[in-house]
Amino acid sequence: MQNLSEQCLSIIQKRPKNSHKGTFGRTVLVGGNAQFGGAIMMSAEACVNAGSGLTTVITDPNNHQALHARMPEVMTADWNDNELCDSVLASADVILIGPGLGEDEKSQELLTYIFQKQTENQLLVIDGSAITLFAKNDEELPHPEQTIFTPHQMEWQRLSGIKIADQTEEINQAVQEKLEATIVLKSHHTEIYSEQEDFLNPLGNPGMATGGTGDTLAGIIAGFLAQFASSVEVINAAVYLHSYIADQIYYDNYIVLPTKISQALPYWMKQFEK
Numbered sequence: 001m002q003n004l005s006e007q008c009l010s011i012i013q014k015r016p017k018n019s020h021k022g023t024f025g026r027t028v029l030v031g032g033n034a035q036f037g038g039a040i041m042m043s044a045e046a047c048v049n050a051g052s053g054l055t056t057v058i059t060d061p062n063n064h065q066a067l068h069a070r071m072p073e074v075m076t077a078d079w080n081d082n083e084l085c086d087s088v089l090a091s092a093d094v095i096l097i098g099p100g101l102g103e104d105e106k107s108q109e110l111l112t113y114i115f116q117k118q119t120e121n122q123l124l125v126i127d128g129s130a131i132t133l134f135a136k137n138d139e140e141l142p143h144p145e146q147t148i149f150t151p152h153q154m155e156w157q158r159l160s161g162i163k164i165a166d167q168t169e170e171i172n173q174a175v176q177e178k179l180e181a182t183i184v185l186k187s188h189h190t191e192i193y194s195e196q197e198d199f200l201n202p203l204g205n206p207g208m209a210t211g212g213t214g215d216t217l218a219g220i221i222a223g224f225l226a227q228f229a230s231s232v233e234v235i236n237a238a239v240y241l242h243s244y245i246a247d248q249i250y251y252d253n254y255i256v257l258p259t260k261i262s263q264a265l266p267y268w269m270k271q272f273e274k
Contacts, residue, residue: 001169001191001198006244008236009272011228024053025226028092029219030079030110031128032100037063039100039128042212042258044074046219047096049265050238052226056088058110079110086117094123096222098130098150099215108133115142123225125150127218135159144180145195148225148235150218152186173198182232184221186214190239194232201236203243207250212258217242220265241268 016023027047032040040059047055048071056075057067064076077084089095097114101107111133118124120143126134127150133139135158141147153164160167160175169191176183176193183193188206192199217239224238245264246256253260 001200004199004201004203004236004240006240006272008233008240010274011224011231011234011237012269012272012274013228014273021053023227024051025093025223026054026056026091027052027094027096027222027226028056028058028088029099029222030058030095030097030101030114031130032057032059032063033102033104033107034060034062036100036102037066039212039215041067041070042215042262043096043099043127043219043222044071045259046216046262046265047223047226048073049262050220050223051266051269052094052223055223056092058085058088079106085113089114089117092122094125094222094226096125096127096218098125098127099218101129101133103129103133103136108137111139115139118142118146120146122146123148123230125218125222125225127151127214128155131155132158141179141181147181148184148221149179149181150184150186150214150221152214156183156185169198182235184217184235184239186217190243192232192236192239194235196232199232199236201239201243203240203247205243205247205250205256207254207256208243208246210255210258213246213256213261216258216261219262241265241272244268 058077061078125148185191190201221238228234
């Protein structure tokens with residue numbers, strides 16, 4: 001397993017002068033029920049600050065007002081409006097589903113709906129409760145090679161059937177090969193499993209152990225995939241930068257708030273741009 005380093009951030013390129021919103025991709029985020037609206041908001045904030053050209057959130061209508069107030073850069077769609085959701089999804093380069101989605105019947109309907117709508121040219125990031133739903137209902141991925149799972153260790157146990165104590169690199173890699181999707185296994189040192197190679201993120205700190213850290217990482221991954229050429233290197237860069245910024249914050253803060261990571265993204269991306 002190869003350790004990530006600052007070299008992986010070389011994928012962050014200087015923006016061309018002749019560019020527009022569409023140049024940097026269209027990202028659609030799906031999640032945030034009435035109880036867990038904060039999760040999808042943190043993902044959206046991370047996605048926008050990571051540089052996604054256009055970001056739309058398909059969510060429970062209870063969250064629209066708060067989203068508009070907190071992130072006016074983000075567009076919203078009522079997840080009960082099928083016609084609007086169809087239109088929004090058709091234009092997406094990257095779809096992220098899961099943050100704050102929940103595990104009820106509506107949540108399952110949305111996951112199945114996304115699987116039906118994803119095209120072979122769209123990337124799909126599956127996070128949070130969407131991973132649990134996928135594992136529970138034995139769904140099939142429509143385009144596994146275009147899919148990225150971002151589980152924490154318990155979600156990975158549900159998805160892979162491997163108990164946390166038995167989650168070794170060799171066993172994890174075997175399950176990844178079976179799924180054919182890329183796996184970002186979140187822990188104190190996150191591991192990335194892909195068709196090409198396995199990677200270990202050496203960064204991270206205990207201040208990150210707070211709600212929303214994973215939602216933020218998922219948003220950064222989606223934002224990076226929307227604007228940079230799709231590859232495991234882009235995912236590696238998102239994972240590394242997320243922890244790199246968190247380590248800077250942790251130096252003089254007891255807790256690393258996920259929203260602080262998002263707010264720092266534009267500054268640090270500027271420092272690393274090539």
